[in-house]
Amino acid sequence: MxxxxxxxxxxxxxxxxxxxxxxxLRNRCITDxxxxxxxxxxxxxxxxxxxxxxxxxxxLLTSCRGMDLRELASLxxxxxxxxxxxxRAEASGSYLNFFINTRTYGSLVLKAVRExxxxxxxxxxxxPKRIVVEFVSANPIHPLHIGSGRNAVIGxxxxxLLIASGHEVERRYYVxxxxxxxxxxxxxxxxxxxxEPPSGIKPDHYYGMIYAxxxxxxxxxxxxxxxxxxxxxxxxxxxxxxxxRVDELMAHLQRLRDKVRKEVDKLIDELSGEEDPEASVKALxxxxxxxxxxxxxxxxxxxxxxxxxxxxxxxxxxxxxRWDWESDLFREGLVRDVLGRAKEASNYVLHKGVPAxxxxxxxxxxxxxxxxxxxxxxxxxPLILVREDGSTLYTTRDIAYTLKKFKEFRADEVINVIxxxxxxxxxQLRLALHSLxxxxxxxxxxxxxxxxxRMSGASMSSRRGVYVTVDEVIGxxxxxxxxxxxxxxxxxxxxPLKVARSAFRYxxxxxxxxxVLVFDISRALDRKQLSGPYLQYTYARAASVLxxxxxxxxxxxxFEYGVEGLRRDLLWLVGAFPEVxxxxxxxxxPDDLIGHLNRLSDTFNRWYDQEPIxxxxxxxLRALKLFITEGVRLSxxxxxxxxxxxxxxxx
RNA sequence: GGGCCCGUCGCCCAGCCAGGAUAGGGCGCCGGCCUUCUAAGCCGGUUGUCGCGGGUUCAAAUCCCGCCGGGCCCGCCA
Numbered sequence: 001m002x003x004x005x006x007x008x009x010x011x012x013x014x015x016x017x018x019x020x021x022x023x024x025l026r027n028r029c030i031t032d033x034x035x036x037x038x039x040x041x042x043x044x045x046x047x048x049x050x051x052x053x054x055x056x057x058x059x060l061l062t063s064c065r066g067m068d069l070r071e072l073a074s075l076x077x078x079x080x081x082x083x084x085x086x087x088r089a090e091a092s093g094s095y096l097n098f099f100i101n102t103r104t105y106g107s108l109v110l111k112a113v114r115e116x117x118x119x120x121x122x123x124x125x126x127x128p129k130r131i132v133v134e135f136v137s138a139n140p141i142h143p144l145h146i147g148s149g150r151n152a153v154i155g156x157x158x159x160x161l162l163i164a165s166g167h168e169v170e171r172r173y174y175v176x177x178x179x180x181x182x183x184x185x186x187x188x189x190x191x192x193x194x195x196e197p198p199s200g201i202k203p204d205h206y207y208g209m210i211y212a213x214x215x216x217x218x219x220x221x222x223x224x225x226x227x228x229x230x231x232x233x234x235x236x237x238x239x240x241x242x243x244x245r246v247d248e249l250m251a252h253l254q255r256l257r258d259k260v261r262k263e264v265d266k267l268i269d270e271l272s273g274e275e276d277p278e279a280s281v282k283a284l285x286x287x288x289x290x291x292x293x294x295x296x297x298x299x300x301x302x303x304x305x306x307x308x309x310x311x312x313x314x315x316x317x318x319x320x321x322r323w324d325w326e327s328d329l330f331r332e333g334l335v336r337d338v339l340g341r342a343k344e345a346s347n348y349v350l351h352k353g354v355p356a357x358x359x360x361x362x363x364x365x366x367x368x369x370x371x372x373x374x375x376x377x378x379x380x381x382p383l384i385l386v387r388e389d390g391s392t393l394y395t396t397r398d399i400a401y402t403l404k405k406f407k408e409f410r411a412d413e414v415i416n417v418i419x420x421x422x423x424x425x426x427x428q429l430r431l432a433l434h435s436l437x438x439x440x441x442x443x444x445x446x447x448x449x450x451x452x453x454r455m456s457g458a459s460m461s462s463r464r465g466v467y468v469t470v471d472e473v474i475g476x477x478x479x480x481x482x483x484x485x486x487x488x489x490x491x492x493x494x495x496p497l498k499v500a501r502s503a504f505r506y507x508x509x510x511x512x513x514x515x516v517l518v519f520d521i522s523r524a525l526d527r528k529q530l531s532g533p534y535l536q537y538t539y540a541r542a543a544s545v546l547x548x549x550x551x552x553x554x555x556x557x558x559f560e561y562g563v564e565g566l567r568r569d570l571l572w573l574v575g576a577f578p579e580v581x582x583x584x585x586x587x588x589x590p591d592d593l594i595g596h597l598n599r600l601s602d603t604f605n606r607w608y609d610q611e612p613i614x615x616x617x618x619x620x621l622r623a624l625k626l627f628i629t630e631g632v633r634l635s636x637x638x639x640x641x642x643x644x645x646x647x648x649x650x651x
Numbered sequence: 652g653g654g655c656c657c658g659u660c661g662c663c664c665a666g667c668c669a670g671g672a673u674a675g676g677g678c679g680c681c682g683g684c685c686u687u688c689u690a691a692g693c694c695g696g697u698u699g700u701c702g703c704g705g706g707u708u709c710a711a712a713u714c715c716c717g718c719c720g721g722g723c724c725c726g727c728c729a
Contacts, residue, residue: 039670040669041716045672046672046673046674046675047672047673050672056670056671056672057671057711058710059669059670059671092672093672093707094671094672094710095671095672097672111666116700123665139729157695176729179728179729180728180729181729229714232695284667288677294689298677341699351727352727353727354727356727375653375654375655376655377653377655378654378655378724378725379653379654379725381725384726384727385727386727387727388727391727393726393727393728393729394728419723420655420723421723421724421729422724423674423724423727424724424725425729430719446702451657451722451723452722453654458680481691484691485691487691488690488691499691510663510664511663511664512655512664514657515656515664516656516657516659516721516722516723518663520663523662523663523678525692526661526678526708528677528678528679528691529677529678530691531677531678533691533694534691536691537691537692538688538692539690540689541688541689541692543689545688545689546686546706547688548688549688589709591665595665595676598676598677599676602676605692606692606693606694608655608688608689608692608693609684609690609692609693609694610693612687612688613688614688615687615688616688629693650689651687651691
């Protein structure tokens with residue numbers, strides 16, 4: 001067990017200040033609940049001149065009756081001598097500012113960095129849990145687009161963070177092969193005589209176009225039927241509307257035809273001769289769900305698409321531990337079990353004539369709403385379990401899948417990284433689990449929600465084959481990085497991809513997951529906007545300095561000259577790194593970490609430009625500078641590792 | 652119509668949950684710095700009625716109410 005003081009210098013510093021304040025106020029104020037509150041409000045001043053940490057005083061007055069600000073301030077200031085970590089405190093406006101004693105605090109950070117090495121800053125979970133993280137789970141009908149890319153990067157970040165902190169994590173990808181979408185693809189695939197992708201085209205890209213073409217051709221045929229009826233009725237307004245919709249679809253089809261001409265032509269030809277292609281697709285879906293062999297073509301083509309997706313994930317550096325096929329849930333009898341159990345549930349109803357679970361009664365229980373994290377004000381309609389034709393719905397299968405995840409991994413917690421638009425079905429999932437008697441599972445199924453990625457300009461549509469793929473973005477970033485590297489005279493072939501994918505990850509993580517990310521390809525490919533490489537560059541620079549200096553002469557490091565200016569800022573930032581990581585683990589959000597690494601890099605680069613490090617003539621000062629550089633290097637290494645960015649010794 | 656989220660410099664984004672010190676970065680634009688530890692860097696300059704209107708408070712970008720604008724959800728799709 002790592003000593004807490006060692007593991008987190010800033011936390012220790014905060015604790016000392018809080019202790020000092022509590023001691024100073026003990027006889028004059030109500031200090032019962034002050035500790036937690038102080039921890040909440042203790043903050044870094046906006047500018048370093050004010051001090052290192054500050055407390056807004058007026059907030060304390062409520063606990064100290066009959067005292068004024070000045071009295072309160074002097075009471076605390078007078079007891080500062082009690083801590084060796086604090087050199088002084090001064091009141092300024094409504095704040096009380098604390099200045100660290102760089103000798104004692106510096107030694108604390110030094111010890112931590114030296115002893116922990118590249119474990120520095122890695123938080124330790126209080127109670128290690130077994131956690132399943134389900135993410136990506138893109139349907140096996142097209143390549144990963146940038147929305148799935150965001151999911152992949154976020155899910156991977158969460159997994160890395162949880163694993164590093166000591167949790168047992170299993171990363172799972174849910175292959176959604178049951179349902180209409182894969183049936184459409186398989187139908188088109190069959191009609192085309194099971195074509196293989198031409199050389200040079202990845203299977204996910206190729207079959208993605210086949211999927212879009214199949215759906216679009218069927219939609220056109222449906223519209224043409226309606227058009228025929230409208231013509232018979234002489235409904236001109238309707239005719240006009242339908243014509244414009246057909247034109248729109250034809251434009252999409254034309255675009256697809258530019259890429260896979262023969263396939264599109266053949267699909268139009270084949271499907272026009274069919275009486276009711278949509279019915280055939282549905283029949284195929286039902287046959288697949290029933291496990292009939294003639295429908296195995298669905299799995300066959302889904303496997304091919306998945307190969308392409310796996311390649312993309314590998315490029316991204318995202319690892320998946322288990323691939324769960326939705327169709328296996330049927331084979332294993334899990335869906336049947338869920339349906340059987342549902343029939344016994346007290347909230348089982350027939351809704352519009354089909355089996356459903358009704359949550360009206362459950363939702364009246366405020367405590368339960370909170371426990372199951374039902375969003376405030378959200379109305380939850382009954383969850384329909386089975387279609388009229390007997391086939392199941394997505395959320396029904398998800399109940400079975402969730403139970404499988406808990407059971408197989410003996411999980412304490414299941415985190416589903418799923419876009420915000422699925423808030424309702426994810427809520428229904430938890431309510432359904434609860435209704436079926438799986439209370440522990442319901443309470444520990446977490447929907448990690450993130451906002452969608454939108455393209456600037458057009459909107460994405462996989463049904464029409466309109467999307468920006470992860471492959472395309474990373475590929476073009478890779479080209480851009482190669483160009484830049486050539487200009488700089490680099491010659492390492494493996495580097496550009498590592499830089500490009502890190503840039504992609506950084507881009508996807510630098511907007512808070514809960515905010516819509518508007519993706520602009522030209523902006524993404526602007527070399528000035530590539531901010532991920534900045535961190536990699538700074539790391540390589542620090543590493544290079546340390547290489548030239550043959551590492552840190554630890555025993556010579558001393559704070560006897562004091563630490564001021566940028567060196568002091570850097571010492572502070574290095575000391576704060578574990579606290580940032582600990583907050584990141586608590587919130588499971590990347591923004592604080594990214595912000596901290598940026599600040600650290602900015603400060604380091606400025607410092608690097610101002611004074612020599614390895615070339616510093618004074619031996620003692622040189623040792624101090626190298627130690628600071630090592631602290632920066634380690635923080636960047638650990639932080640970037642959690643973000644899933646490649647840590648490069650040279651760039 | 653109901654619910655949730657978002658609106659901060661020309662553009663992208665942080666700060667809001669736990670109200671407090673002249674509202675921070677990045678991009679852009681203008682001007683500088685490579686014989687010296689990696690110039691994907693650094694320095695200087697430029698840019699803001701924090702969507703609008705009320706309210707609470709000693710103090711509001713931050714909390715509350717209303718409005719306006721944008722997104723998402725409200726399916727026998729996923």
